[in-house]
Amino acid sequence: MSSGVLIVGEVIDGGLHPTVRQLVNAAGQIDRDASLCLAVDDAFDVGALENVGVGNVILLEHPDAADDGVDGVYSLLSELVCEAVAQLEPSSVMLAKTDAGSVVSARVAARFGAGLAADCIDLAVNPSTGRVAVTRPVHGGNALAVYEFPGDGLQVVSVRPGAFEAEVADGIPEVERVDVSGVSVSGAVPVLVETVSEAGEGIPLEQADVVVSGGRGLGGPEPFENLRELCGLLNAALGASRAACDAGWIDHSHQVGLTGKSISPTTYITVGISGASQHMAGCSSARNIVAIDKDREANIFSHARYGVVGDWAKVLPAFTAAVAELD
Amino acid sequence: MLKIAVCAKQVPDTDIPPSQFKVDEDGLQVVPPAGVPPIVNGFDMNAVEAALRLRDAGVECEIVIFSVGNAFALDVMKKPLAIGADRLVLVDDEESDSLDALGTARVLAAAIEQDGGADLVLAGRQASDWDQAHVPIMLSELMSVPLVTLVRNLTMSEDGDSFEVERVAEGGCQRIECPMPAVMTVTNELGEARYANLRGIMAATRKRPETRTIADLGIGDVANDGRLAMTRLFVPVSESTVEFIEGEDEADAGRLLALRLREAKLI
Ligand SMILES: Cc1cc2nc3c(=O)[nH]c(=O)nc-3n(C[C@H](O)[C@H](O)[C@H](O)COP(=O)(O)OP(=O)(O)OC[C@H]3O[C@@H](n4cnc5c(N)ncnc54)[C@H](O)[C@@H]3O)c2cc1C
Ligand SMILES: Nc1ncnc2c1ncn2[C@@H]1O[C@H](COP(=O)(O)O)[C@@H](O)[C@H]1O
Numbered sequence: 262m263s264s265g266v267l268i269v270g271e272v273i274d275g276g277l278h279p280t281v282r283q284l285v286n287a288a289g290q291i292d293r294d295a296s297l298c299l300a301v302d303d304a305f306d307v308g309a310l311e312n313v314g315v316g317n318v319i320l321l322e323h324p325d326a327a328d329d330g331v332d333g334v335y336s337l338l339s340e341l342v343c344e345a346v347a348q349l350e351p352s353s354v355m356l357a358k359t360d361a362g363s364v365v366s367a368r369v370a371a372r373f374g375a376g377l378a379a380d381c382i383d384l385a386v387n388p389s390t391g392r393v394a395v396t397r398p399v400h401g402g403n404a405l406a407v408y409e410f411p412g413d414g415l416q417v418v419s420v421r422p423g424a425f426e427a428e429v430a431d432g433i434p435e436v437e438r439v440d441v442s443g444v445s446v447s448g449a450v451p452v453l454v455e456t457v458s459e460a461g462e463g464i465p466l467e468q469a470d471v472v473v474s475g476g477r478g479l480g481g482p483e484p485f486e487n488l489r490e491l492c493g494l495l496n497a498a499l500g501a502s503r504a505a506c507d508a509g510w511i512d513h514s515h516q517v518g519l520t521g522k523s524i525s526p527t528t529y530i531t532v533g534i535s536g537a538s539q540h541m542a543g544c545s546s547a548r549n550i551v552a553i554d555k556d557r558e559a560n561i562f563s564h565a566r567y568g569v570v571g572d573w574a575k576v577l578p579a580f581t582a583a584v585a586e587l588d
Numbered sequence: 589m590l591k592i593a594v595c596a597k598q599v600p601d602t603d604i605p606p607s608q609f610k611v612d613e614d615g616l617q618v619v620p621p622a623g624v625p626p627i628v629n630g631f632d633m634n635a636v637e638a639a640l641r642l643r644d645a646g647v648e649c650e651i652v653i654f655s656v657g658n659a660f661a662l663d664v665m666k667k668p669l670a671i672g673a674d675r676l677v678l679v680d681d682e683e684s685d686s687l688d689a690l691g692t693a694r695v696l697a698a699a700i701e702q703d704g705g706a707d708l709v710l711a712g713r714q715a716s717d718w719d720q721a722h723v724p725i726m727l728s729e730l731m732s733v734p735l736v737t738l739v740r741n742l743t744m745s746e747d748g749d750s751f752e753v754e755r756v757a758e759g760g761c762q763r764i765e766c767p768m769p770a771v772m773t774v775t776n777e778l779g780e781a782r783y784a785n786l787r788g789i790m791a792a793t794r795k796r797p798e799t800r801t802i803a804d805l806g807i808g809d810v811a812n813d814g815r816l817a818m819t820r821l822f823v824p825v826s827e828s829t830v831e832f833i834e835g836e837d838e839a840d841a842g843r844l845l846a847l848r849l850r851e852a853k854l855i
Contacts, residue, residue, distance in 0.1 A: 332764070334734070334735055334736055334737065334764075336734075336735075360737070360738075360757070360758065363721050363722075363725070363737070364725055364735070364737060366722075367689070367721075367722040367725035367726050367729070368725060368726075368729050370689075370690060370722070370726065371690055371693065371725070371726040371729035371730060372729060374690070374815075375690075375815065376688065376815030376816035377688070377689060377690070377722060377815075377816065378816060379719075379720045379721065379722060380719065380720075394819065398719070399717070399718050399719055399821075400600070400609065400618060400716070400717055400718075400719070401602060401716060401719065403606055403609040403823065404609065404611050404618070404821055404822060404823050404824070405820075405821075405822055405823075405824050406616075406718075406818050406820065406821045407818070407819050407820035407821075408816050408817060408818050408819065409816075409817055409819050410815065410816060410817075411814045411815075411816075411817050412814040412815055414815060448732055448733075448734075449733070449734055449767040450734055450767075451734045451735075451736055451753075451764045451765065451766040451767070451770070452764065452765045452766075453762055453763075453764055454762075454763040454764060454765055455762070455763045456757065456760060456761075456762050456763075457760045457761050457762070457763065458759050458760040459759065459760040459761060460759065460760075461759075471855060495855055503776070507776060507780070513756075513777050514759075519719065520713070520714070520775070520776070527854065528849070528854040528855060535605075536606070537605075537606065538606050538609070539602070539716075549852075549854050550828075551845070551849065551854070552830075553842075553845075557832075560605060560606045560607065562830045562832075563826050563828065563830070564826055564828050565828065565830045566828060566830065566831065567830065567831050567833060567845065567848060567849065567852075567854075568830045568831070568832050568833065569832070569833050569834075569838070569841045569842060569845050570832060570841075571838035571841055571842075572838055575837070575838035575839050575842070576838050576839065576841060576842035576845075577842060578839070578842070579838075579839035579840065579841075579842035579843045580842035580843065580845055580846050581842075582843070583842065583843040583845075583846035583847065584846045584855065587846065587847075587850050587855070
């Protein structure tokens with residue numbers, strides 16, 4: 262297969278990372294016969310590949326594959342993927358723009374001198390040039406840019422998680438196992454001393470159907486108590502803008518946005534958030550945005566479906582009280 | 589003495605409201621609003637702060653800022669000097685506009701190498717213009733040194749031959765011991781850069797940046813080699829229209845909002 266797209270999927274807890282099926286869908290926009298490769302150890306359950314939507318899966322088998330991240334920085338994973346690219350010679354490599362995917366994509370591109378387009382939200386083949394054209398948000402989401410790969414060299418594309426729906430297709434792929442146990446990381450490597458989990462409070466942002474976020478307009482940490490109360494009533498997750506997190510009013514794990522969490526709730530309620538493009542980058546797939554802000558001109562209102570212009574200190578308590586009375 | 593290289597990029601100010609963000613679609617360029625000066629990329633200032641904190645903790649070090657670009661606003665690029673960085677190396681070249689991430693990483697690697705190398709290269713987690721987060725990763729690959737991304741705390745080990753790093757990870761953080769030399773990217777969780785005092789500003793005014801061109805670096809033609817080409821740049825339009833809920837006063841509007849959301853089955 263010296264042409265075509267090679268999807269590099271991530272494995273999590275012996276199964277497929279949620280982005281894998283999104284990548285399969287994304288790859289289908291430019292190549293119907295894309296292959297999927299996964300770095301796996303013995304614990305990987307091949308049953309997870311059912312209905313994955315590609316005809317061909319390549320399992321890169323390495324005893325430490327699932328442990329990558331052991332050094333915290335995906336060195337082994339990068340080596341395994343470089344090995345796969347060298348052996349399989351795809352025309353394009355496609356990954357998710359996750360923490361791991363960022364590192365692996367940039368390492369592969371540097372190693373092979375490839376063109377690299379990151380965080381793409383749309384992929385197509387330009388009908389007039391026959392070349393792959395990708396669209397990605399730039400300048401914090403203020404603009405969109407379309408790129409093409411003009412040369413014949415390797416193309417690396419990373420895809421924004423959540424930008425594509427997950428593929429669901431019938432069938433069981435053909436599985437090819439490649440023994441890459443001889444691959445190792447050369448040179449000095451960092452050592453992971455410990456992983457500390459800092460479980461955020463409340464419902465996880467990514468899973469919530471309703472999210473309530475607060476911003477700089479709240480003026481301090483105390484008003485987040487009001488938001489917590491509202492979250493309790495609505496069974497909602499608590500979010501925040503970067504400004505609120507940087508000010509220390511709430512932990513950074515609650516940050517929504519370009520460099521925070523991406524969320525796609527049915528209802529997203531913002532209080533005192535202006536709607537900077539970097540914030541909107543994390544909630545553009547929220548289906549209904551509801552904003553409370555004292556500035557009628559705030560950008561959040563050009564994305565919102567419902568809005569109240571006013572001081573949160575007056576609007577929010579009445580809103581919360583009315584919510585408590587709904588049944 | 590430890591040598592710390594900090595990669596810092598000049599970018600358009602990110603604090604302008606989205607309504608003022610304009611592009612020149614034909615020229616495939618961003619047009620900053622008149623009179624708004626550029627800034628040093630925010631995360632790069634966090635990286636400068638990380639270097640200064642190592643010094644505060646007693647690590648003897650030289651801190652050198654490296655930047656690739658053109659049309660530099662000197663008073664902006666001197667900000668790291670004003671808070672304590674020692675030198676500023678500018679690769680000032682028209683060509684830099686046509687560099688992709690790999691090209692930029694090659695230029696930075698060569699500039700750092702020509703300057704005698706570095707024990708630690710710090711960069712921002714991403715540049716706020718093209719939002720790629722690739723250059724430092726590629727730099728580590730080109731320099732064949734370890735990489736740690738998303739650093740929020742950085743100290744030196746007791747014996748002074750490795751770094752103790754805390755990086756932001758999914759659901760928490762990771763503590764990592766990283767050998768030297770290394771490349772690290774710094775995130776805003778580390779904390780904002782300190783303010784410059786008058787003495788620092790005066791000292792920075794007197795310092796001259798050391799400028800080079802790409803040709804000076806002797807790495808040949810690194811311009812993007814046709815790997816990636818932008819074909820379109822535009823500002824997307826939001827088609828959403830907001831329904832403002834109004835009441836007798838603000839509290840009443842809040843109450844009516846709750847009723848409206850329930851009616852629309854959104855809560
Ligand atoms: C590279 C990069 C990445 C970034 N990533 C993120 C990210 O992931 N997430 C993120 O959120 N930001 C991010 N930012 C920051 C972003 O650009 C904005 O600075 C930030 O989102 C602003 O937060 P805010 O809306 O809370 O504050 P502001 O923009 O200051 O808005 C505050 C709002 O509160 C309103 N207000 C004030 N007082 C009241 C009151 N009494 N009642 C009601 N309303 C009131 C004001 O009218 C205003 O609209 C990033 C920036 C950069 C450069
Ligand atoms: N032209 C440049 N000059 C100096 N540093 C840069 C340049 N481009 C990128 N960097 C560094 O690499 C980081 C990530 O940039 P990017 O990969 O472009 O998102 C930035 O935060 C800077 O620290």
